Amino acid sequence: MSVQEIHADPRIKDDVGKVAIQRGPVVYALEEADNGKHLQANSVAADAQFTVTENNSTFAVPTVQLTTTGTHTDAATVPGTLYGASATVLTHAQRLVFIPYFAWANRTPGEMMVWVHQH
DSSP states (O other), X not given: OOEEEEEOOTTSGXXXXXXXXXXXXXXXXXXXXXXXXXXXXXXXXXXXOOEEEEEOXXXXXXXXXXXXXXXXXXXXXXXXXXXXXXXXXXXXXXXXXXXXXXXXXXXXXXXXXXXXXXX
């Protein structure tokens, strides 16, 4: 089965420019346990290539994980402030691990995200 990037309906303003990752009938999600905090700062390329891996050890049932290299954006401001004129945006390559949506919240508490920015 091929991996597809499913585009959000542009009438849903919070999902404009975002995609969901799907393989066959299964929708995937990013989870903090694999990808760290601030999931909203991650993005995936329009032509991303995914590695498909069976995972038999982390979850109670066998699952298939999808891995790709995406981009993580960090906003650096003056420590202790939320905003600043001298803010600098920094980006770096980030390994992104997608797990089946049905499997999230089965390891540790944390963030989860289905709709991911596309660059």
